[in-house]
Amino acid sequence: MVNNNLYNSSYGSNSKGAMGYNGVKDWLVQRKTAVVLGLYFVYMLYFFATNNNLSYQAWHELFQPIYFKVITIIVLISLIKHVWIGLWTIATDYLHNLLIRSLFLFLCKILLIIYLIWGIYILFAN
């Protein structure tokens, strides 16, 4: 049986393995979200380093501009994606019972959605 394809289509993020999905998309999302989160963390370190003895005004003004609210929401979405993949990995590694693992992951998913909505609320209610 000769594979006549010039391009081997069994690699990449759109080929399904035995479980019906593969990990390439997760691997990539984990890296991309890690970069986004890392940049935001570095910026926050810079902010706190340059704003010694922080005033309420400076803190409030940081989150006032709409572009910073948008950036923070993107960071929050990246955070829940990153955390979800990490939690899925930990759950699959250490929780072998299907029921316990499913319940744990279900609880984590709900918590992450709560955190996202809470974070967006904080940005727009203040």
Added chain:
Amino acid sequence: MQKKDKSDLRPVNLALYTIKFPITAIISIIHRISGFFLFLCIPIFLYYWQYSLSSYNNFIKIKSCLNTNICKFVLLIIILGLFYHFIAGIRHLLMDKHIGDSKSSAIFSSYFVIILNIVFAIILGIYLW
């Protein structure tokens, strides 16, 4: 793999204190532990973020709370956990690019991660106190 049938007679050693782990394994497991720890800290971050932004008085309350030693210590632990996960994560990403994935350079980079974290802990301690 999922079901443990009676033919699975492989030996199990769960007494982890008897196993000598390489430094790279320590770095890796602490990366995972700090990740889970940070997940548990997310509501703490969100709560204090919300409380500090809500009004001037609440901001001052948090600031005065942060003058106590216990709050400074807790904040130091949490931020250090975040920094550790960040630095070990960068090490992970560099290894994805095959930078430092030989055995000797992996050992070198794990000591480098430890040293960076000690330096950051000292800087953060000076900043907070």
